[in-house]
Amino acid sequence: VEWLLNENHHCQFVYICGMGGLGKTTLAKSIYHYNAIRRNFDGFAWAYISQKCKKRDVWEGILLKLISPTKEERDEIKNMTDDELARKLFKVQQDKKCLIILDDIWSNEAWDMLSPAFPSQNTRSKIVFTSRNKDISLHVDPEGLLHEPSCLNPEDSWALFKKKAFPR
Secondary structure (H helix, E strand, O other), rough: HHHHHOOOOOEEEEEEOOOOOHHHHHHHHHHOOOOOEEEEEEEEEEEEEHHHHOOHHHHHHHHHHHOOOHHHHHHHHOOOOOOHHHHHHHHHHHHHEEEEEEEEOOOOHHHHHHHHHHHOOOOEEEEEEEEEHHHHHHHHHHHEEEEOOOOHHHHHHHHHHHHHHOOO
């Protein structure tokens, strides 16, 4: 949160990396809904990427969340070429201060496919990635913040298990 709120950090990427089930998405959700974050950004979008990344669906979904379009604008977006859509999404991130979560990005290739719609400079927008693949952080921008949550110790694991299994 501190990294995302600090205007002096010129890098816009935060990576949350680790094995499946570690709580990466849960941590990203906490950041996404954190009050100071909600006050600091103009637009918010969450995109679940998955192994079968479809760039058009991701770009459209993010753009629709960032601009809250009218019916006519939605139709216009649906009829844009991929290049037009990428340019529009790119411009929105330059004009507004946006926070975008790319949840569960699997590969460098997925980022390479998506990246034309995301400015890497001249923007106040920020992107948070969750991934099992730490190499994505090095591929996208090694200057970003890499957070690797650790596993719970046995006592905390047992406490969490009891809380989930026996909620009362």
